[in-house]
Amino acid sequence: MKKLIAVTISELIQTFSAKKYLLSIAVILFVCYLNYYSTLHFWLRGEGFLFSTFWYFALFSFFLVTGLLIETGKVEIKNNAFINILFFAPLFFALKVSIPFYKMLPFQNGSSNQLAFQQPSAWIGGLVVLSVLLFFYHKLVEGSWNLYGIKKTTSLRPYILLIVLMIPLLIWASLQKDFSIVYPKAKAIANYLGTSANLLHYLLFEASYAFDFISIELFFRGFLIIALSKILGKHCILPIALFYFSIHLGKPMFEAISSFFGGIILGTISYQTKSIWGGWLVHVSIAMLMEVFGYLF
16 A cells, blocks of 8 residues: 555656646636636536537547647657547547437337436446447457556545545535535436335435546546556546546536646656556545435535
8 A cells, every 4th residue: 555655646746747747737727617607508408419419529639639738748640549539539538428229218209207317227228229339349459358547446435435525525516506406316217207216216316426536547547547558558538637627517617626736736646556446445535425415515
């Protein structure tokens, strides 16, 4: 544990550049201003599949390329693998968030059950689709049927420490007005099912929520960290963190901003361990704490 923490801190210090971080924060604050304080919103609501896919592909590509420009000063096409990542990474995640999985549910269109489980269906469906896409990508690029980053992590202790350190920030965030609008996410069950909602409904909702973070970690701390680090080394971490920030633009502003720094920390650890499971533990723990604090506060 001590060795991993020491190496992680060392990597963070070595890769730290005031100019790069200031530029990244400037981009983040400008985008947050547009997203939260103007009529322009980057996260779509109720748009069609084709438009959503194109929009998110463009959005994710912008942040990934912007991160590369900030980190390296240029986007130099190094090889075909680099081109593939620049194209397929935004596309894969755009498909994850754009496919209307709720239409596949065995409920009447617009029914309370369909509305209550619209988000869980997106979480589970996204995990399936993203896993399959990454599975085939690994086969085509690496020559074997596997998924990036699924090896056992060396220790979970650094991640547990990170969770403990996050608790005061989560309590503070839970007291903010925009937090109560989004959390607890499971209130969607009560909103649509009313008194017919039972414990099983809530357990299914929270379980699907937890599974969604497997897809997040497989993609960002598995696929992107491992595949892009083969080309850029540790310089892949900041661009991936900016990409990671962009997928939080539909959430409260504090959560969106903090996701960049979380992406830097988790990306650095995953760069060392090549494992997604510690990041998944952090993600799930924070998400469940936010659900609990959403009810308490």
